[in-house]
Amino acid sequence: METLAPDAKEELQLNRIKDTIQNVYENVSFYRKKFNENNITPDDIQSLTDVQKLPFTVKKDLRANYPFGLFARPINQIRRMHASSGTSGKPTVVGFSENDLNVWAEIVARAIRACGGEPGGVLHNAYGYGLFTGGLGIHYGSERLGMATVPVSGGNTERQITLIEDFKPTVITGTPTYVLNIVDKMEKMGKDPRKTSLKYGIFGAEAWSEELRNNLEERLDIKAMDIYGLSEVMGPGVAIECKEAQDGLHIADDHFYVEVINPETLKPVPEGEEGELVFTSLTKEALPIIRYRTGDVASITREPCKCGRTSIRMSRVKGRIDDMLIIRGVNVFPSEIESVLLSIEELAPHYKLIISQDGALEKLLLKVEMDEQMYEVIGQNLEDVKVKHLSEKISRKLKSSCLVTINTQIEPPGMIPRTEGKAIRIVREKKTSSVAN
Structure with a gap:
C-alpha cells in the first residue's frame, strides 16, 4: 500500500470517498442537512x-x-472515545469503532516502522495518556x-531517565x-545523553523548527x-517523516484525502504553495470527517521520495493560522521566531x-533563556556588556529573518517554565502591560 502506483491510489481514494459520503449522508444528520442545503x-x-463541492467542517x-x-454509529458500537481539554468551551469528542481502532493501530505501526x-x-512512549x-x-x-x-x-523526568538507561529502548x-x-x-x-x-x-x-530537530539529534545522537x-481526523499517524529522507511527511493517503486551501478564499492553492491543510477521512466508521479545516499551515508535494513510498x-507544519502573529503588519509564526533563537x-x-x-x-515581550556556559562566562552578571551585545544580536537576527522588531528580555538558565506536554510558547496577558514594543 505504501508503494501503490498513483493511478491505483487515486482509484482507491475515490471508492473510499464514495463510501464515506454515503455513510455520513445516511447516518449523520448534520452532514445530511449540510448536503441538502x-x-x-x-x-x-x-x-x-468533486470533493471540492462538499461543505467544510470546522472545530x-x-x-x-x-x-x-x-x-455515524450508535454508542453500542463505539469502543473508545477521546476528547479535547475543553478549556475554551465544550470539548470536541471523537469516537472509534472496533475497526477504526484496528485501522489506526495499523497506520501508526507503519509510521513507527518508517x-x-x-x-x-x-519503544519509550513519553506522550501523555x-x-x-x-x-x-x-x-x-x-x-x-x-x-x-x-x-x-x-512527567517524572528522573524516572524517565532511569527507564531509558535500564530498558534500553531504541525509539x-x-x-x-x-x-x-x-x-x-x-x-x-x-549523564551524557549521547x-x-x-x-x-x-x-x-x-509545531517545531528544523533548528530544534538539529539540537535534539546532536545532543541525543x-x-x-x-x-x-489531530484527534478530529484520527490522532497521531496521519502523516510521518521517513528516516531515509526526513524531507516531508508521508500522508497515509489510502486513509485520508488531503487538500491545501487559501484560508481566505477557501480555494485550492497550487501544489508546493503553503495554505491550510484540509482532510477528509476515507475509512473511519464511527466519526467520518468531511473536508475538515485543520488550521495548520503547510504545503504538499507528489514528488518521489528516495525511501520508495x-x-x-x-x-512540516509551519504553524497554526490562529497562532500567527501580526507585528506591525508583518505575519510571523512562532516557529519562525524559534528558528532564529535556536540558531544563536x-x-x-x-x-x-x-x-x-x-x-x-498589541505589545510584545520575548523572554529568552541564556545558555548555561554563557551564563558561567559572564559570571552570572546579566548587566555584562556581553549580554547587551547578545540582545542586539537577537534583535538583528529577528529583523533580518522575520522582518520584525521585538523587545527581548534575557533570563538566567532555568527561568522559562518547562512543561510535560505541549510547550506553552505564547502567553496573552489580559491586563495592560508596561512592556515596550
Missing part, C-alpha cells in the same frame, strides 16, 4: 475533484454537536508493530519540548522524525512570547 447527494461525487461544528452528534522502529525492539490521543495512539501502533512498549507517559516518542527537558535533566545529572541506547525519535503534537495527526508528502549558540532552546494589550495596540 448545498443541493448535494452522494451521487454527485464521481471524481476526486465549532464538533463543539455544536457535543457530545455524539457527529457519530521512522526506524522494528519488531522486537523497545488519557483523553489526549497521542499516548494511546502511539501505544497500540507500537504493539501492532511488535515492539515492547513502555507506557511511561509524561523514544513525545513532544519535542518535553524530550528536550529530558535531555536537559540528563546533562544536569552529569550514550543512551536511543537511535530514533518520533516527535509531534506541536539520534535521528529525529516529525509525526502529524509513493504517498503524497506534506511539509549563546541561547538555550527555551523561550516565551508575552503579548499584552495597550488600548488598540
Whole structure:
C-alpha cells in the first residue's frame, strides 16, 4: 500500500470517498442537512475533484454537536472515545469503532516502522495518556508493530531517565519540548545523553523548527522524525517523516484525502504553495470527517521520495493560522521566531512570547533563556556588556529573518517554565502591560 502506483491510489481514494459520503449522508444528520442545503447527494461525487463541492467542517461544528452528534454509529458500537481539554468551551469528542481502532493501530505501526522502529525492539512512549490521543495512539501502533512498549507517559523526568538507561529502548516518542527537558535533566545529572541506547525519535503534537530537530539529534545522537495527526481526523499517524529522507511527511493517503486551501478564499492553492491543510477521512466508521479545516499551515508535494513510498508528502507544519502573529503588519509564526533563537549558540532552546494589550495596540515581550556556559562566562552578571551585545544580536537576527522588531528580555538558565506536554510558547496577558514594543 505504501508503494501503490498513483493511478491505483487515486482509484482507491475515490471508492473510499464514495463510501464515506454515503455513510455520513445516511447516518449523520448534520452532514445530511449540510448536503441538502448545498443541493448535494452522494451521487454527485464521481471524481476526486468533486470533493471540492462538499461543505467544510470546522472545530465549532464538533463543539455544536457535543457530545455524539457527529457519530455515524450508535454508542453500542463505539469502543473508545477521546476528547479535547475543553478549556475554551465544550470539548470536541471523537469516537472509534472496533475497526477504526484496528485501522489506526495499523497506520501508526507503519509510521513507527518508517521512522526506524522494528519488531522486537523497545519503544519509550513519553506522550501523555488519557483523553489526549497521542499516548494511546502511539501505544497500540507500537504493539501492532511488535515492539515492547513502555507506557511511561509524561512527567517524572528522573524516572524517565532511569527507564531509558535500564530498558534500553531504541525509539523514544513525545513532544519535542518535553524530550528536550529530558535531555536537559540528563546533562544536569552529569549523564551524557549521547550514550543512551536511543537511535530514533518520533516527535509531534506541536509545531517545531528544523533548528530544534538539529539540537535534539546532536545532543541525543539520534535521528529525529516529525509525526502529524489531530484527534478530529484520527490522532497521531496521519502523516510521518521517513528516516531515509526526513524531507516531508508521508500522508497515509489510502486513509485520508488531503487538500491545501487559501484560508481566505477557501480555494485550492497550487501544489508546493503553503495554505491550510484540509482532510477528509476515507475509512473511519464511527466519526467520518468531511473536508475538515485543520488550521495548520503547510504545503504538499507528489514528488518521489528516495525511501520508495509513493504517498503524497506534506511539509512540516509551519504553524497554526490562529497562532500567527501580526507585528506591525508583518505575519510571523512562532516557529519562525524559534528558528532564529535556536540558531544563536549563546541561547538555550527555551523561550516565551508575552503579548499584552495597550488600548488598540498589541505589545510584545520575548523572554529568552541564556545558555548555561554563557551564563558561567559572564559570571552570572546579566548587566555584562556581553549580554547587551547578545540582545542586539537577537534583535538583528529577528529583523533580518522575520522582518520584525521585538523587545527581548534575557533570563538566567532555568527561568522559562518547562512543561510535560505541549510547550506553552505564547502567553496573552489580559491586563495592560508596561512592556515596550
